[in-house]
Amino acid sequence: MKLRRIALIAVVVAAIGALFAFGLLRGNPDDRNITSNLIGKPAPTFALPLYERYWPDYGETFSLQAHVGRPLVINFWASWCLPCYEEAPVLQQAWQTYGPQGVQFVGIQTQDRDKRDEGRTFIARFNLGFPNVLDNDSLVGVDWALYGVPETFFVDASGKVVAKHIGPVTAAVLDQQLGALLR
Amino acid sequence: MFDLELGPLGSASVFLAFGLAVYGAVAGIVGAARRDARLQTSARLAAVAGFILATAAVVVMQAALLTNDFSVTYVAGHSRIASPTWVKVVTMWAALEGSILLWSWLLTGYTALLAVTAPLSPLRPYAISIMQAVQVFFLGVLAFIANPFKVVPLPPLDGPGPNELLQNHWMMAVHPLLMYLGFVGLTVPFAYAMAALITRRPGTEWMAQTRRWTLTGWGFLSGAIVAGGWWSYEVLGWGGYWAWDPVENVSFMPWLTATAFIHSVQVQERRRMLKPWNVLLIVTTFSLSILGTFLTRSGVVSSVHAFGNGPVGPAFLVFFLLVTLTAFGLLALRWDDVRDRADLDSIVSREGSFLGVNILFVTLTAAVLLGTLFPLIVEAFTGDKVTVGAPFFDQTTLPLWLLVLALMGIGPLLPWRRAEQQRLARNLALLTGALVVSGALAWLLGVHKVYPALTVALAGYNLMSLYLLLSGALVPRLRLANRGALHVLRSYAVESRRRVGSMIVHFAVVIVAVGVAFSSGYRVDEQIRLDFGSSAEFSGYTLTAVDRFMERTPARISAGAVIEVTRGGRPVTTLRPRLNLFGEAGRTVPTPAVYYTATHDLYLNLNSSVGPDTTFVVLRVVKSPLVTWIWVGGAILLFGTAYSLGGGRRPATARAVAGEKPEGAPA
């Protein structure tokens, strides 16, 4: 009797568990794998003020138009965003590898109104060699249909957006995307 | 300055508290099984030490939040320098890891309180051990799965801040706190019930020792639900307070079963019946509180309030299954000890009505659970994506609520065991009279919708019932005491806190029911376009958009409209609904403006954005009658619960004598 009751309970609990396990495994939408509206389209252009340390190499304004013709990596970040701090050293490392091979990196500080000092501190902390600009009104972010920060876009030599990565980029992602672009 | 790393300090506290919980759970059980008093004492000391360590973890978290220490993951992920201080404090429970920290802390606090104050009994060591076993789960999740104290190697300069909806209203500081106090409070009777099963003592001992804990937990949970409703009303901008969203449902279900429980324990206390039923109810209440957390935090049911799918989902699922399997398995093992031997003498009796109310509340729970899980079931079997709309919940629960109101009126008037025909007939006649008169009155005054009219009728019926209860208790006392009516009332209120408290709570339920019936039955909801400088009419009011405004605080930017409200040419009030942007990221959240009155609320929400060159605004205007009475009723309900708990402990004998006579009729 006792055994039968306990077995019955076990069966019911297992059924409930199976239902919820189905719910868990059902594949929640992972937005990271869903690509953007922009893929395959020309990259929205912008011209934004550069931070002072890049003036000698790039002038006071960075215009995307002027750099079309080489593979581009466009990274959006903000000073309050935790994952941006994780990926900044990765980006700097990749810049040192791929910059000499002709890839242009650009960092866009966005959703961070008037946070110039914080932007400078961020750049100095990671000693970012690639140019960084401030998108003070976050309008460029809107053009690029940002979902959040960080996001990284890859643009081919013809100026078309070929890929978007949501969340912190890893060396593997950069190697894979840039490998394809440089081939 | 000394160098203090908050992250490692917090982690260390959590890990140590986890270790103590493991030790306490094991030592308590072993100590009880071997009747080793020293081991039992050490387990109780571990409970106290665990609370101290958990408090340390909370203090560390608060210090990290208040000093903007972004080297602590949780702070970096959920706080922001510009937030006002109260928001920083509250940020601790604005996201998942922090809420688990809060939950764990309250759990250790209750366990420590239990370890210090619970009277010595064979149940105590087991109960404390079970509390500690629950702690092992929560602290384990905190330590190993969702550690909020993890150190950020490269701390950011600022953080994104908590969810916009949460920083938009101070009620958000209160609602989760109340809810966890409720859940944790109801863990105590669960632990005692398990202890009762383990020790084969399924009598009234476990519930007598946890009566206060149960009522406290229930009171906090009730408060949390009312507070949550008011928060929705003040923040979400649709002019309602309850949408049958899964997030709401999962906090509601434990309340339903807990309500059934606080009624059915009285049957066991008085008549030694419903023993297995009571165990079942408290186990269900506890597992539903875990299930709710699983459902809302794992993305298994889709909700308007998306919490996302964190890593804790599977952990909560496993714990839920484990609790359910263990508790029901234990009940099955002990079935022969627990089984009832007494039987109902008559269905028309106090215990009969308690049984009825139990069936109603369990049916309500089943309906809400079915509606919440049905989309998942359908998807599992057919792959179709469906939602169950609010009409389902309204159609199934409204008739049940009316039956609850009906039983609430008659039940307390029935004596235990068997009702006497004559008295019953008299009471029934009076109740029916009140029902018919108030129903007819409502109809004549223009309440022609079925549910509101029936609610008014049942409200009148319940007021008559309360009158009968009170006069039944007071009239004989007046006759005997030879004192003033006020004096007698006061002494009765002091003597019979439990009964008077329950009357106050039932009165509050009547008020809430009327508020709900009218605010949902007679709600007027419109969208109105207003050019600046022009006016529009809305159910007796004239709304004039006089101006727009912008506000900027360090934490938010807001833009809104200034709306002048007049009635019959006379100014009533000026309302300023606005939209807010917290921080640079994220979406705008509205702050509706509400004009509260006793008869109805006028509720304005801004449905269009306001900029320097906008010439008009779109307003959602809602008029809901009597909605304020829901909050008033909620407050009275809390007062009633506190009242029945207050006044210190009286000897058990005195309590038994006070409740001996069937009341509700002259003796």
Added chain:
Amino acid sequence: MKKIVYALLGVAVLAVAGFLISKALQSSLVYFILPSEYARDTAAFEGKRVRLGGLVQAGSVRFDDAKLHLTFQITDHLKDYPVQYDGAPPDLFQENGGVVIEGRFHDGVFVGDNLLVKHSSDYHPPADGEPIDVDALKESLR
């Protein structure tokens, strides 16, 4: 004897509750569909309350701010249907953005009363010749 009475009473209560519940479930189950799913079986959804998910077709949005009447085409790149909605477009409503709207179809026109904007709608319109991933769109909107 008494036991039988209680059992019968219990069964009666359960039966009534079960009846009420199943009836209410039937009438308030709201299917979540995409325009192409409606197109596959228009008769089945005609006049029934559904949640319609999709993207706002670029260039199709008209808002009459005097009457507070919003119309646009909703699409999943396989099919598109006109949507009518009384009220102002909500915050973050934009072309190519994902929306979920609750309402009913009447002769191929969707009349909605509750319009929600989905934030994570990064589903992209397919390039020519690319297969259309309807499931991904549906998942991204739920």
